[in-house]
Amino acid sequence: MRINVLGLGNTMFGDEGFGVEVIRYLEKNTDFPENVHLIDGGTQGIYLLDYIESADYLLVFDAIIPVEYDRQVYLYKNDELPGFIYRKMSSHQVGLSELISLARLQNKVPKDLILIGIPPADLNMGVGLSDTVLALVPTAANMGIDTIKSWLNGKE
Amino acid sequence: MAKRIVVDPIPRIEGHLRIEAKLDENNVISDAYSSGTMWRGLELILRGRDPRDAWAFTQRICGVCTTVHALASVRCVEDALGIDVPTNARIIRNLMNATQQTQDHLVHFYHLHALDWVDVVSALSADPKETSDLAQAVSPSWPKSSVGYFKDLKVRLTSFVESGQLGIFSNAYWGHKAYKLPPAANLMAVAHYLEALEFQKEIVKIHAIFGGKNPHPNYVVGGMACAIDPNKDTAINIEQLNQVKRIIDQTQTFIDQVYIPDLIAIAGFYKDWAQWGGGVGNFLSFGDFPETDVDDPSSLMWPRGAILNKDLSTIHDVDPHSLSEIREEVSHSWYSYTDGDEKGLHPSEGQTNAKYSGPQPPFEHLDVDNKYSWLKTPRWKDNPMEVGPLARVLIGYVKGVPMLVDTVNHVLKTLDVGPEALFSTLGRTAARGIECKQTSGFMRHYYDQLVANIKKGDYQTFNNEMWNPDQWPKEAKGFGYTEAPRGALGHWIHIKDKKIEDYQIVVPSTWNASPRDSKGRSGPYEAALKGTPMENPEQPLEVLRTIHSFDPCLACASHIFDVNGDEITSVKIS
Numbered sequence: 001m002r003i004n005v006l007g008l009g010n011t012m013f014g015d016e017g018f019g020v021e022v023i024r025y026l027e028k029n030t031d032f033p034e035n036v037h038l039i040d041g042g043t044q045g046i047y048l049l050d051y052i053e054s055a056d057y058l059l060v061f062d063a064i065i066p067v068e069y070d071r072q073v074y075l076y077k078n079d080e081l082p083g084f085i086y087r088k089m090s091s092h093q094v095g096l097s098e099l100i101s102l103a104r105l106q107n108k109v110p111k112d113l114i115l116i117g118i119p120p121a122d123l124n125m126g127v128g129l130s131d132t133v134l135a136l137v138p139t140a141a142n143m144g145i146d147t148i149k150s151w152l153n154g155k156e
Numbered sequence: 157m158a159k160r161i162v163v164d165p166i167p168r169i170e171g172h173l174r175i176e177a178k179l180d181e182n183n184v185i186s187d188a189y190s191s192g193t194m195w196r197g198l199e200l201i202l203r204g205r206d207p208r209d210a211w212a213f214t215q216r217i218c219g220v221c222t223t224v225h226a227l228a229s230v231r232c233v234e235d236a237l238g239i240d241v242p243t244n245a246r247i248i249r250n251l252m253n254a255t256q257q258t259q260d261h262l263v264h265f266y267h268l269h270a271l272d273w274v275d276v277v278s279a280l281s282a283d284p285k286e287t288s289d290l291a292q293a294v295s296p297s298w299p300k301s302s303v304g305y306f307k308d309l310k311v312r313l314t315s316f317v318e319s320g321q322l323g324i325f326s327n328a329y330w331g332h333k334a335y336k337l338p339p340a341a342n343l344m345a346v347a348h349y350l351e352a353l354e355f356q357k358e359i360v361k362i363h364a365i366f367g368g369k370n371p372h373p374n375y376v377v378g379g380m381a382c383a384i385d386p387n388k389d390t391a392i393n394i395e396q397l398n399q400v401k402r403i404i405d406q407t408q409t410f411i412d413q414v415y416i417p418d419l420i421a422i423a424g425f426y427k428d429w430a431q432w433g434g435g436v437g438n439f440l441s442f443g444d445f446p447e448t449d450v451d452d453p454s455s456l457m458w459p460r461g462a463i464l465n466k467d468l469s470t471i472h473d474v475d476p477h478s479l480s481e482i483r484e485e486v487s488h489s490w491y492s493y494t495d496g497d498e499k500g501l502h503p504s505e506g507q508t509n510a511k512y513s514g515p516q517p518p519f520e521h522l523d524v525d526n527k528y529s530w531l532k533t534p535r536w537k538d539n540p541m542e543v544g545p546l547a548r549v550l551i552g553y554v555k556g557v558p559m560l561v562d563t564v565n566h567v568l569k570t571l572d573v574g575p576e577a578l579f580s581t582l583g584r585t586a587a588r589g590i591e592c593k594q595t596s597g598f599m600r601h602y603y604d605q606l607v608a609n610i611k612k613g614d615y616q617t618f619n620n621e622m623w624n625p626d627q628w629p630k631e632a633k634g635f636g637y638t639e640a641p642r643g644a645l646g647h648w649i650h651i652k653d654k655k656i657e658d659y660q661i662v663v664p665s666t667w668n669a670s671p672r673d674s675k676g677r678s679g680p681y682e683a684a685l686k687g688t689p690m691e692n693p694e695q696p697l698e699v700l701r702t703i704h705s706f707d708p709c710l711a712c713a714s715h716i717f718d719v720n721g722d723e724i725t726s727v728k729i730s
Contacts, residue, residue, distance in 0.1 A: 012201065012216045042216060044371040046263055050357040102353065105316055127201060127213070 003036045003151055004055035004110075005144065008062040008096060010043050015120030015133045018140075019061035022116075025141050036148060045095070052099050053108035057151045059144055062096060064117030073140045076115045114147055116140050173669060173708055175699060176522060177685055183693055188678075188685035189524045190669045192531035199508045202659040207233045207651050208377045208623075210659065214647065215372060217661070221709070223256050223363065224640035225647075225661075226375040231450060232647040233377045236634025240449075242616040245379035247606045248366050250445050251400075252373065253638065254598035258407060259359040260641035261545070261592035262415060264707050266352035269585060272701045273422050274337060274345040277330035280314055282306070282343035290340045291347075295417040300351065309347050329695040336425040345422065348414050355410050358403055362599075365396050379618035384610060397607060404599045411596045416563075419589040420570050423582055430573055433581025433702040435684035436540045436677075437466040439547035440667070442476055442646065444639040445598060457598065458639055461551045462536060466579055468554050474536070476646060477635055479504065484662065485533040488526070488671040490514060498674060500535060504633060504648045506660040529671040533679065534662050542680040543643025543667045544706060549587040550578060552594075559597060563590045581684070584705040625654040640664050642707050665709040681706060 007023030010016045023040050032038075041048050052058060066074050081100060096115070103109050118140060122130040129137070177188040198217055202210055211229035215222040227249060234241065241249075284306040291301035329335075337345070360370055366382050367373015374381040385391035443453060443460030453460045461471040475481055483500030486493055492511040493501060501507060513527050522528040535541070552560045553575070567586055568575060577583055622628065628651065636647040643664030650658040670679035678686070681703060690698050 010216060012198065012213070040372060042222070042371050044222075046267060046353075047259075047356070047360060047371060049353065053357075105312075106350065106353070107312075125198070125201065 001035055001056045001151075002054060003032075003057045003059070003148060004039060004051050005036065005059045005148065006039045006041045006048065006051050006061070008041045008043070008048075008060060011127060012125060014122040014124055014126050014128070015118070015130050016063055016123055017127075018063045018118055018120065018129060018133055018137075021129055021134075021137055022061040022141050022144065025137050026144070029141070030145060032148060033152070036152070046099070046102075049099055049102055052103045052110070053106065055110040058110040058113045059147055060096060060113070060115045061140060061144065062115060062117050063120045064115070066117075066119055069119060072118065072136055073143060074115075074117045074119075075143060076117070078113050081113065081115055112151065116143055116147075173665075173703075174522070175681070175685070175703060176524070177696070177699060179690065179693055183690045185685050185688045185690065185699075188682045189522060189528060190531075190671060190679055190681040191522055191529040192666075192669060198661065199506075199659050202656050205656050206625075206654070207236070207649060207656050210649065210656060211375045211377070214661065215375075217663075221256060221260060221640055221642075222372055223252055223367075223375075224638050224645055226373070227253060228636045228638045228640075228645050228647040228661075229649075230375050230377050230636070231638070232634045232636025232649045233651075234634070235451070235636055236632040236649055236651050237377075237622045237628055239378050239619060239622050241379045242619055243609055243614060244384060244606065244617045245619075246446060246450070247602050247609060248380045248382070248617065249375075251599060251602035251606065252363055252366055253444065254595045254602060255359060255362045257595040257641050258411070258592055258599060259356050261588050261595070262352055262359075262411070263356050264641070265415065265419070265585070265588060265592075266349045269704045269707075270345055270349060270422075271328060272697065272704055273335070273426060274349075275330055275332075275335040275342050276313075276328070276346055277317070278335065278337070278339050279342035279346045280310065280317065280339075282310065282339035284310060284343075287340040287343045287347075290421075291344050294344070294421045295413050298413040298417075300347070306343055306347065309350075310343060313346060329697050332691065332695055332697050334691045334697050337422065341421065341425070345418060348418055351414065352410075355406070359407055362400055362403055365392065365400060376618060378620060378623060379616075382617055384615040384617055386610060397603075397610075400603055404596070404603055407599060408596045411593050415589055416567075416593055419586060420567060423567075423571055423586060426582060427571065427573065427577075429582035429701070430577035430580045432688045432698075433584065433684045433705060434466075434579040435542050435680045437464075437579060438536075438539045438541045439463040439550050440474065440536050440541035440543050440644055441548045441551050442474070442637040442639055442644040444637070457557075457601075458548055459551055459555045459557065461555070462541065463547070463550055463554070464539060466576075468550065468575065471551055471554050476637055481537055482646070482662070483535050483538070485535060485673050486527075487533065487674040488524075489529050489532045490527050491532065500533075500674075503646060503660040503662050504635065504650070506648070506658075508660070524672075529669075531666050531670055532662075533670040533673045534667050535673055540670065540673065540677055540679055540683070541667055542706075543664045544584070544587075545591045545641075545643075546578065546584040546587040547643060548639060549590055560590070560594050563593055581702045581705045588707070628654060631657075642709055643667060663709065665706075668706045669708060681708075 007019035009019040011020050020040050023038050026038050039051055118133055118136050121132040174191045177185045180186045202213060211226040214225040214229045217225050284303050287306040288301055288303040363373045364370035368381060383391040386394050440462045443456035443458050445457035446455050448455040460474050462474050479502045484506055485500040486497050490512045492509050493507055553564050567590060632651045634649050638645050645664055646662045648660040668680045672678055684702050688698050
């Protein structure tokens with residue numbers, strides 16, 4: 001069983017780097033067995049496909065724009081994640097939804113796919129998260145840790 | 157299926173591109189404007205930081221080609237401090253660079269650009285037998301070409317589309333009259349789209365081996381961070397080198413038996429595109445792949461030089477260190493220079509003072525008579541220059557680079573066109589494939605070099621002589637370059653009191669997507685779009701073909717205007 005934990009985002013643009021910061025937090029504060037892979041995915045787009053397809057269980061952290069702002073940290077499972085994409089001008093514009101769509105086409109979707117996201121407070125250029133989002137990193141990480149543990153314990 | 161919630165990941169940020177094109181009464185593009193609509197002030201983030209860390213920040217500029225910025229960055233610091241890297245480090249950097257180029261070109265062709273030429277929906281009506289015959293004619297040695305293979309694919313694709321999951325293939329212009337491939341060719345191309353998708357995952361494993369991890373492999377000022385020891389598990393050893401060799405074998409096979417035959421087969425249906433998309437006709441390459449010393453242009457496998465006015469009889473010398481050759485203008489960019497915006501500045505003396513003077517969004521039109529882009533306007537000896545695969549292939553072709561010349565001649569001969577056909581959208585797309593074949597050969601070349609050097613007993617990868625900042629001069633300036641997949645990339649650093657005093661980057665897409673200069677001359681995208689006839693302006697496929705042929709490092713919104721200047725359609729890409 002392979003569990004991939006993927007942090008997405010651009011660390012040069014404030015809260016855009018949320019997903020990567022959670023990975024750094026998990027690297028420091030957890031000690032999972034070898035089949036749990038913590039991956040700083042940055043904004044690698046299509047080059048991350050292998051981390052989607054190679055996973056039996058996939059956990060993704062990313063900055064998101066929710067439909068309704070009714071929570072601080074959002075968790076979406078499997079079919080709640082859309083697999084659509086937009087026309088794009090650059091091969092660099094490949095987001096999570098497109099990766100999932102590609103994985104579906106290849107029949108290589110993880111058994112379980114969970115996205116934990118926060119809406120960004122500040123996207124201005126600059127290294128480091130805003131205080132608001134930084135304070136949510138442990139919360140989001142702990143939700144992720146619970147998810148990973150449940151996979152490891154075979155409850156999902 | 158459960159209720160669908162729209163989760164919209166934040167658009168990946170590298171700047172956004174907006175194209176405004178004017179059409180004449182015959183729907184031919186009469187003028188075009190290219191605007192970067194997002195500010196990139198990365199330079200400001202680097203100020204005050206340790207120069208040895210700059211690569212780790214700069215590799216985050218671009219979502220995908222991380223290694224090219226890391227490479228240009230370590231080279232500029234090494235240039236400033238006078239550091240020579242060990243032979244192994246030079247070879248490994250070249251090998252990683254060749255890997256990046258090869259993978260990037262392959263992905264660009266199949267996963268972005270091919271869908272401008274290949275109609276996925278038409279593929280659903282293909283006859284598997286006919287497709288199999290075609291595939292075997294196009295590439296006799298490639299094994300995945302049976303009737304059953306294409307039959308299965310057709311079933312899978314049909315169920316994917318019918319389930320409403322058009323997904324990756326949604327929101328395109330399927331059925332557009334400008335698509336010319338017969339159904340069998342479309343199905344074959346879709347098969348290779350999927351094969352390339354699988355295959356590209358393998359290539360980049362080379363980065364993980366030498367860079368310690370991927371994505372975001374490790375670089376270091378003074379060499380490479382990996383240790384070499386053929387007999388140790390914890391270092392680059394025989395087992396890993398064998399894995400690299402296997403990947404290179406597969407890569408060359410895929411490029412030779414799939415990419416190049418596809419390119420030629422598809423191009424054969426689109427030879428009319430050899431007349432459109434030419435652009436400024438000036439080409440620039442810094443060169444790359446040093447065989448000995450990165451400071452010695454004569455040692456570069458990709459030669460340095462410039463071509464002006466499509467004149468293939470002369471390659472002009474280029475000196476990126478010279479303060480008089482490269483200038484960045486801001487006459488049409490949202491920046492201000494302290495000594496006035498009329499005169500361009502060399503990047504080593506560059507300034508990044510943002511000063512937005514455009515309309516407040518949402519707006520209909522850019523004010524193209526004044527400033528209209530967040531991209532500056534780089535010029536070489538005052539000329540707008542195209543950078544990228546076409547520039548490099550033309551310069552290499554004229555300079556007679558072995559094997560490259562053969563591939564170019566093979567492609568031209570098979571398509572029954574002359575070298576002048578290269579100055580076009582089709583030529584640019586062909587150049588990328590030609591170059592991909594070349595860089596897959598470089599992968600083997602540098603692998604062989606590395607193995608030979610290790611056999612000599614040389615395991616050194618890092619030169620630590622200048623690692624300690626106490627040894628640095630009080631002040632130093634450096635230039636680092638590479639040829640990224642999209643073209644010439646330059647980093648300029650100014651180090652003072654052990655910290656970064658200033659850092660300027662000119663990325664390839666800034667050359668290609670630049671707005672007009674102080675003399676009103678168009679940038680490469682702008683010039684390339686002029687004169688292109690459009691089948692249906694509501695579906696600006698032709699604009700996408702030409703802009704995609706440059707492989708822009710930008711997200712883009714393409715806006716098409718009719719003769720009255722009214723917006724007909726806006727194609728938003730997020």
